[in-house]
Amino acid sequence: MSKLKHLLDDNKKWAREITQDNPDFFKNLAELQNPQYLWIGCSDSRITPAVSIGLLPGELFVHRNIANLVVHTDMNCLSVMQFAVEALKVKHIIVCGHYNCGGVLAAFENARLGLIDNWLRHIQDIAKDFKEVLDDAPTDDDKLDLLCELNVVEQVMNVAETTIVQDAWMNGQTVAIHGWIYRLAEGIFQDLNVTIESFADLAELREKSLTKRKKIGVGK
Numbered sequence: 001m002s003k004l005k006h007l008l009d010d011n012k013k014w015a016r017e018i019t020q021d022n023p024d025f026f027k028n029l030a031e032l033q034n035p036q037y038l039w040i041g042c043s044d045s046r047i048t049p050a051v052s053i054g055l056l057p058g059e060l061f062v063h064r065n066i067a068n069l070v071v072h073t074d075m076n077c078l079s080v081m082q083f084a085v086e087a088l089k090v091k092h093i094i095v096c097g098h099y100n101c102g103g104v105l106a107a108f109e110n111a112r113l114g115l116i117d118n119w120l121r122h123i124q125d126i127a128k129d130f131k132e133v134l135d136d137a138p139t140d141d142d143k144l145d146l147l148c149e150l151n152v153v154e155q156v157m158n159v160a161e162t163t164i165v166q167d168a169w170m171n172g173q174t175v176a177i178h179g180w181i182y183r184l185a186e187g188i189f190q191d192l193n194v195t196i197e198s199f200a201d202l203a204e205l206r207e208k209s210l211t212k213r214k215k216i217g218v219g220k
Helices: 005-021 025-031 075-087 102-108 116-129 131-136 140-160 163-170 199-209
Strands: 037-042 060-065 092-098 176-183 188-191
Touching: 005 025, 037 075, 060 075, 075 092, 075 163, 092 140, 102 116, 102 140, 116 131, 116 140, 131 140, 140 163, 140 176, 140 199
Parallel strands: 037 060, 037 092, 092 176
Antiparallel strands: 176 188
């Protein structure tokens, strides 16, 4: 007997409940994938993207990795983005981090965990760039929260700087990039107000970031 039978049983119950409300739901879902949103978020098991924002299967295309990074040499992330933008024609890309992120904490504390240390080096670079801003935060908890926010902002700009998004803009395609953050203790997402919809938006946000890097009004 499968040791995961309880999960399979729960799956059947879930599918049965959905089809009771909408008998053609899975039939229609199997015929077409047409999401309006791409989610780039952290792999943290406590976050359930589609369910948490009230979306159904088929309404959210998802890529997740440790600490919600968008690295320009990560072919996995870029491949997901290309398919989402060019094939699925998503209109919104949501980059979502969360407070108390273990990856951000490990980078903040310069922990030695193994292979992942090389991945988290990208966050350490952000911490170095924003050292002055982080030093102004009164407590370590405040510094960590701020670094989680700054990481999201940087990844929003990284998305906007990909050839995938820029080619879409040049071709007249509507693609907006949003930066969100999630507070696990409340179950609430917050918009960090760093939405980019054009080359001009990207240039404006990058200019604010590169003023070395003074406070840029995150979440205000």
